[in-house]
Amino acid sequence: MRAVAIIIMPLLFTGMVAAQADDICRESGNIPSREIGRQGKVAQFVFGRVILRNVASGATPPRVTATYSDIVQTAIRQLIGQSGNYCFRRFGASGMVVIEVDGVEVARKSFSDLGDVRQREDFEVIAPQGQRIAAPGVVSTRFTRAPNDKTTDLYRQAAAAEGDKDLNGAVGYVKEIVTIDPQDFVAWAKLGSLYLSLNSLPEGEAALKRAIAVRHDYTPALLNLGTLYAVQTHIPEAIEMFKRAVVSDPASARAYRLLGEAYLQNRQGTMGLAALDEALRLDPVGMAECHLLKARLYDLAGAKNLASHEYKVFIAKMPDHPDRKKFEKYVKDNPEN
Secondary structure (H helix, E strand, O other): OOOOHHHHHHHOOHHHHHHHHHHHHHHHOOOHHHOEOHHHOEOEEEEEEEEEEOOOOOOOOOOEEEEEEOOOOOOEEEEOOOOOEEEEEEOOOOEEEEEEEOOEEEEEEEEOOOOOOEEEOOEEEEOOEOOEOOOHHHOOOOOOOOOOOOOHHHHHHHHHHHHOOOHHHHHHHHHHHHHHOOOOHHHHHHHHHHHHHOOOHHHHHHHHHHHHHHOOOOHHHHHHHHHHHHHOOOHHHHHHHHHHHHHHOOOOHHHHHHHHHHHHHOOOHHHHHHHHHHHHHHOOOOOOHHHHHHHHHHHHOOOHHHHHHHHHHHHHHOOOOOOHHHHHHHHHHOOOO
8 A cells, every 4th residue: 555655645635736726816716626517527637836036126027928829729828927927728739838037937837647636836037137048958848749731630639528528539539649640759758647547557658758758858748657656666766767757847836746655665764754855945835745745754763753844844834734733732742752
């Protein structure tokens, strides 16, 4: 059962993700947990925060906008207010969010796999100084792939099938895509994730390996393959995939979270804690459950004062968690000092 915990544990915090989405999206007039899409399906959203750095004290804040588009809908733009929040309802696959500061693009993020109902992506960008834009390093386009006219309709059909929970149908469409375009690493990775959802593990592993063979640093495929290895208790192999993922995408808090969990499963506590701390640094609220992982580790090690501290920090970030009273009792019974 311990090997499965790496996959199951994130599911325990689905309620927190929903609460985050509602909180961030509310100012744009959306409440994702209550929104219903086509055919009575739960509506899908991409949301997050834009953190602006290097703004001089007293200076007029620059104009920051977020733009979302996918294969179904044309570009939709939102002006980012003081909260830094953005929220878009989405309808198709292969979506992209672009961040602009005073009309200059400074960051972008493509979404090759929009299987999650609510997907959070935060951005940290540097405000331009005068007419000089931020360092090119904040712009990430390495996973952007030009659309193939021969497969666009198949992508749309695959997204519709997946939305209708027809995973076998979606598999059929994506298999057509990779037959037409064998170099489409995005489609190979999508095929792998669909097979995993169907519990067809050998087929899923093969498809993910094909994605990585085409694009060795494709983070979604690395994470999914690492997760598969973790479920199969091939922990060293999982660690290797997650290590490659954090090198490929150093800003991915999720990659560090998974790496930390794998290290803990492999009884490498020090390295596991370091990875979890990095996940928390990158996304303090979104990765708040890392505090619970650290607390459990400290508790098992007998360092109850350290565990108590982690529970206190977690409660501060997630005051509405259903286990709050249990955590508060632990803190009361095990004071930090």
